[in-house]
Amino acid sequence: MLKRLLESPRTYFVLAALLFVVALLSQFRIVATHPSGTPSDLLELRNRDVNVVFVVIDTLRADHLSSYGYERPTSPNLDALAAAGVRFASVESQSSWTKASMASLWLGAYPERTGVTRYAHAIPESAKLPAEILKEAGFATAGIWRNGWVADNFGFAQGFDVYQRPVPSQSPERMERRTPSSHPLLGTDLDATESAIEFLRTRGHERFFLYVHYMDVHQYLYDEGSALFGAEYLDAYDNAIHWTDRNVALLVNALVERGLLAETLLVFVSDHGEAFFEHGTEGHARNLYREAVETPWILVPPFRLDPGIVVPETVRNVDVWPTILDLLGLPEIPGAEGRSVLPLMLAAAGAGPPATDWPPTAFSQLDQSWGQTDAEPRPLTSVREGPLRLIQRGNGSEAAELYDRRSDPGEEYDIAAERPEDVARLRRRIQEFLARPPAPWGESPEVELDELRLNQLRALGYVVEP
Numbered sequence: 001m002l003k004r005l006l007e008s009p010r011t012y013f014v015l016a017a018l019l020f021v022v023a024l025l026s027q028f029r030i031v032a033t034h035p036s037g038t039p040s041d042l043l044e045l046r047n048r049d050v051n052v053v054f055v056v057i058d059t060l061r062a063d064h065l066s067s068y069g070y071e072r073p074t075s076p077n078l079d080a081l082a083a084a085g086v087r088f089a090s091v092e093s094q095s096s097w098t099k100a101s102m103a104s105l106w107l108g109a110y111p112e113r114t115g116v117t118r119y120a121h122a123i124p125e126s127a128k129l130p131a132e133i134l135k136e137a138g139f140a141t142a143g144i145w146r147n148g149w150v151a152d153n154f155g156f157a158q159g160f161d162v163y164q165r166p167v168p169s170q171s172p173e174r175m176e177r178r179t180p181s182s183h184p185l186l187g188t189d190l191d192a193t194e195s196a197i198e199f200l201r202t203r204g205h206e207r208f209f210l211y212v213h214y215m216d217v218h219q220y221l222y223d224e225g226s227a228l229f230g231a232e233y234l235d236a237y238d239n240a241i242h243w244t245d246r247n248v249a250l251l252v253n254a255l256v257e258r259g260l261l262a263e264t265l266l267v268f269v270s271d272h273g274e275a276f277f278e279h280g281t282e283g284h285a286r287n288l289y290r291e292a293v294e295t296p297w298i299l300v301p302p303f304r305l306d307p308g309i310v311v312p313e314t315v316r317n318v319d320v321w322p323t324i325l326d327l328l329g330l331p332e333i334p335g336a337e338g339r340s341v342l343p344l345m346l347a348a349a350g351a352g353p354p355a356t357d358w359p360p361t362a363f364s365q366l367d368q369s370w371g372q373t374d375a376e377p378r379p380l381t382s383v384r385e386g387p388l389r390l391i392q393r394g395n396g397s398e399a400a401e402l403y404d405r406r407s408d409p410g411e412e413y414d415i416a417a418e419r420p421e422d423v424a425r426l427r428r429r430i431q432e433f434l435a436r437p438p439a440p441w442g443e444s445p446e447v448e449l450d451e452l453r454l455n456q457l458r459a460l461g462y463v464v465e466p
């Protein structure tokens with residue numbers, strides 16, 4: 001009888017259905033157990049000893065999450081969190097390459113100012129990172145990451161008590177769309193989730209800051225339970241989002257089980273998007289079109305907002321940490337250019353005046369020769385202003401591209417020749433942007449990379465030529 005049951009495909013169908021119900025229930029728990037609050041309670045967070053869980057989902061473009069309008073149900077757990085928290089509808093990351101973008105995210109400053117624009121650049125010790133500010137405020141700090149571009153040798157470990165790549169132990173049945181590498185990235189994001197839960201078990205009784213950097217969306221990696229959308233390149237990407245979303249549920253449920261969710265500020269962001277030949281290339285770190293730089297930002301306070309807040313203005317990844325530090329009532333990052341979006345959140349909820357002085361422009365930057373030592377810089381700068389995006393190559397003497405998403409949401413049609421006034425105005429914005437004073441922390445040093453480190457980076461699919 002048991003043997004027959006085990007051999008029957010129906011048994012597995014029933015089991016899969018049961019697991020699906022369990023998944024739905026766990027998703028529901030996130031919201032149902034959360035105490036409710038009001039938008040004005042955001043102003044009171046600075047008077048409470050809240051923890052921070054900061055999750056970076058590498059390579060996650062916003063428009064592939066259901067809560068951002070995607071037609072596929074890739075992200076039920078993130079959607080549930082967004083519905084009970086704050087979702088920023090339009091977010092611009094500051095580069096399309098991990099290290100440049102992450103340096104901007106942590107320092108609240110554009111790549112031009114961080115100086116971290118090429119493969120050997122590192123954040124100098126003189127810079128002050130959010131983890132240092134939190135550590136000084138008494139937080140236990142931990143960073144768990146699987147992307148070699150944010151390794152300690154590039155200066156990203158400053159302020160963390162624990163900063164580590166999790167030991168690769170998981171090997172779930174998986175499908176991988178990318179060409180197998182001779183130096184594969186070992187393990188999966190479940191390793192990161194388990195390390196994070198272990199941190200909560202051992203240090204969760206202290207006031208803590210936990211940074212988790214997920215990589216399986218970057219690697220198009222997922223298990224059988226998330227193989228929902230097919231096996232083509234883009235399907236694999238969506239499957240990997242679903243798999244990461246399940247990791248998010250595990251992490252959040254671990255907070256619930258320890259009674260920590262109502263004491264914790266949760267933040268989800270990404271460092272850049274991913275292209276699927278919209279502009280002739282796939283992947284990222286090559287250009288600055290919308291698919292490469294538009295990322296999600298979901299903020300979940302230690303209480304449930306009903307309804308959740310949707311912030312319509314274009315905000316930037318440089319605003320993320322100024323906002324978190326503002327909410328916590330902690331000192332600002334010295335030299336930060338980003339601003340707290342707290343006034344935008346309150347305005348969107350009808351709990352504050354309209355934020356009329358919000359910067360109208362958002363920039364992103366990429367040195368297209370970042371991976372080659374001897375190559376001359378090939379800077380690319382993008383500026384967004386309302387529905388317009390201008391992309392300028394070089395120092396401004398070359399022709400620029402202009403897109404208007406009112407008539408062209410995919411940024412497919414370059415209308416620079418038809419709109420010379422817009423081009424001239426936005427070029428001026430870029431000139432003003434590039435003429436800003438240098439960072440107070442000085443120049444970014446270059447670090448030597450040994451073969452081991454280089455192979456760890458090549459495992460991510462980057463061509464790095466020292």
Ligand SMILES: [Zn+2]
Nearest residue numbers: 058059098271
């Ligand atoms: Zn990345």
